[in-house]
Amino acid sequence: MSVESKGxxxxxxxxxxxxxxxxxxxxxxxxxxxxxxxxxxVVPLSIETTAEGRRLSIPERxxxxxxxxxxxxxNEAYSTQTTLRIEVAAEARLAHYKLVREGxxxxxxxxxxxxxxxxxxxxxxxxxxxxxxxRNTLHVRVGEGGNCVxxxxxxxxxxxxxxxxxxxxxLKPHGTSRExxxxxxxxxxxxxxxxxxxVEKDAQxxxxxxxxxxxxxxxxxxxxxxxxxxxxANDVKCKHGSTIGQIDAAQLFYLRSxxxxxxxxxxxxxxxxxxxxIESLPVVSLRExxxxxxxxxxxxxxx
Amino acid sequence: xxxxxxxxxxxxxKEILRGINLEVNKGEVHAIMGPNGSGKSTLAHVxxxxxxxxxxxxxxxxxxxxxxxxxxxxxxxxxxxLAFQYPVEIAGVTNNYFLKTALNALRKYRGLPAMDAMDFLxxxxxxxxxxxxxxxxxxxxxxxxFSGGEKKRxxxxxxxxxxxxxxxxxxxxxxxxxxxxxxxAKGINKMRSPDRAFIVVTHYQRLLNYVQPDFVHVLSAGxxxxxxxxxxxxxxxxxxxxxxxxxxxxx
Numbered sequence: 001m002s003v004e005s006k007g008x009x010x011x012x013x014x015x016x017x018x019x020x021x022x023x024x025x026x027x028x029x030x031x032x033x034x035x036x037x038x039x040x041x042v043v044p045l046s047i048e049t050t051a052e053g054r055r056l057s058i059p060e061r062x063x064x065x066x067x068x069x070x071x072x073x074x075n076e077a078y079s080t081q082t083t084l085r086i087e088v089a090a091e092a093r094l095a096h097y098k099l100v101r102e103g104x105x106x107x108x109x110x111x112x113x114x115x116x117x118x119x120x121x122x123x124x125x126x127x128x129x130x131x132x133x134x135r136n137t138l139h140v141r142v143g144e145g146g147n148c149v150x151x152x153x154x155x156x157x158x159x160x161x162x163x164x165x166x167x168x169x170x171l172k173p174h175g176t177s178r179e180x181x182x183x184x185x186x187x188x189x190x191x192x193x194x195x196x197x198x199v200e201k202d203a204q205x206x207x208x209x210x211x212x213x214x215x216x217x218x219x220x221x222x223x224x225x226x227x228x229x230x231x232x233a234n235d236v237k238c239k240h241g242s243t244i245g246q247i248d249a250a251q252l253f254y255l256r257s258x259x260x261x262x263x264x265x266x267x268x269x270x271x272x273x274x275x276x277x278i279e280s281l282p283v284v285s286l287r288e289x290x291x292x293x294x295x296x297x298x299x300x301x302x303x
Numbered sequence: 304x305x306x307x308x309x310x311x312x313x314x315x316x317k318e319i320l321r322g323i324n325l326e327v328n329k330g331e332v333h334a335i336m337g338p339n340g341s342g343k344s345t346l347a348h349v350x351x352x353x354x355x356x357x358x359x360x361x362x363x364x365x366x367x368x369x370x371x372x373x374x375x376x377x378x379x380x381x382x383x384x385l386a387f388q389y390p391v392e393i394a395g396v397t398n399n400y401f402l403k404t405a406l407n408a409l410r411k412y413r414g415l416p417a418m419d420a421m422d423f424l425x426x427x428x429x430x431x432x433x434x435x436x437x438x439x440x441x442x443x444x445x446x447x448x449f450s451g452g453e454k455k456r457x458x459x460x461x462x463x464x465x466x467x468x469x470x471x472x473x474x475x476x477x478x479x480x481x482x483x484x485x486x487x488a489k490g491i492n493k494m495r496s497p498d499r500a501f502i503v504v505t506h507y508q509r510l511l512n513y514v515q516p517d518f519v520h521v522l523s524a525g526x527x528x529x530x531x532x533x534x535x536x537x538x539x540x541x542x543x544x545x546x547x548x549x550x551x552x553x554x
């Protein structure tokens with residue numbers, strides 16, 4: 001991980017306190033957060049505990065990153081539940097990276113709420129890989145001229161259930177949002193994408209798009225996609241869409257006609273579908289890590 | 304090398320190929336011409352093993368083996384190559400990686416060790432020059448956002464890298480301007496050798512000005528209705544296909 005926690009929240013201590021999880025066996029989870037001012041100096045951050053969960057404030061014009069990693073190798077049944085609310089002050093930027101690799105019997109539920117004030121921005125990348133049942137919820141309120149990018153990838157197999165619920169609420173004018181979630185579902189896995197974009201009456205000139213794409217690898221796998229727009233303003237640019245499909249027969253034949261065996265060709269195409277989400281990551285070390293994790297499951301597809 | 308005997312193929316319950324007979328030997332270039340809907344592309348796809356085409360009769364022997372029993376990847380391993388009329392776009396897989404994976408899959412099939420990255424790079428640069436391809440296209444996703452001409456050149460690049468023994472070119476000339484056509488033709492001609500054979504499927508004889516065929520066959524309504532030498536292509540250009548179709552109908 002290239003981003004280190006700089007004396008703000010000790011990674012290990014932070015996570016144990018932050019996640020009220022029980023029976024976590026071989027726990028390698030961590031939460032790392034750091035922020036800089038435009039001149040590069042470190043901004044001290046503190047996470048405040050309240051009855052409704054945790055709160056974090058990113059000061060004006062700061063550039064912050066939050067890395068959440070949930071990794072457990074044990075086979076115990078346990079549940080992870082997290083709530084975090086982040087206030088991002090004017091012109092500040094927050095980059096959020098989250099990787100979920102919980103144990104095979106684990107239940108993971110997380111709620112993240114981000115409030116973007118004037119010209120603040122959020123870029124979020126979520127990777128849901130392992131866990132029996134994962135429910136990932138993200139609410140973003142976008143202030144004037146705010147900018148939000150939500151990217152996500154969920155890979156589910158066996159009888160895993162992975163849900164993503166997102167709300168992007170444009171409160172003020174001139175905000176932009178781009179959302180792209182992709183799912184790959186194998187065996188009897190189930191994936192749900194539930195995405196709502198609201199453009200409030202005041203939020204004129206909002207520019208928003210939302211896309212969910214699913215790749216089904218077995219006839220027993222299920223994907224459900226509910227992209228939804230609720231527009232109360234009258235001068236906005238919004239679009240949304242979703243796809244649920246299988247491996248493209250023409251692409252598969254093309255690869256096989258060049259001598260690539262069917263199984264390898266399928267893996268290559270699955271990897272190609274997923275790789276877009278990884279390529280969009282700005283953190284090189286995380287990108288490499290995810291490439292590694294992915295190529296463990298699928299054939300690598302680029303260089 | 305290739306013997307097609309009384310081949311009947313149907314697509315969606317409709318018989319498209321109605322008794323094709325064709326023999327192609329090493330070193331030969333055969334042109335298959337014919338109007339739209341005559342079955343040219345069906346023939347090309349059936350040779351490569353595309354699903355959705357049902358062989359309802361006849362046989363195809365390739366180097367003495369039953370071609371129709373082979374999977375597409377085995378056909379490639381045995382040295383068969385189809386240059387697609389509509390090359391497929393694959394976002395997320397770079398051209399370089401695709402070519403290297405394909406080449407090493409073929410090498411593995413033939414019991415050869417995988418080619419390492421350095422040797423591959425050298426090979427691909429050399430081959431890209433033949434089709435005058437911008438090397439920037441090699442690190443882009445396969446055919447993704449390529450122009451029509453770039454896609455066709457990419458097909459010929461793949462052919463040059465994979466070095467098949469029998470190449471079937473399906474309307475490789477369609478949609479090419481004269482410069483691109485000459486580059487593609489140069490790529491094909493450079494590959495011609497006494498050990499290799501080509502089947503050039505085309506609607507127009509334009510490509511045959513640059514790639515001189517040894518034999519020309521005219522396909523009409525699923526049958527080869529006329530075969531001849533190079534001069535047949537020129538005659539077709541002058542007279543069109545109608546006179547042959549009429550002839551076929553009378554028979």
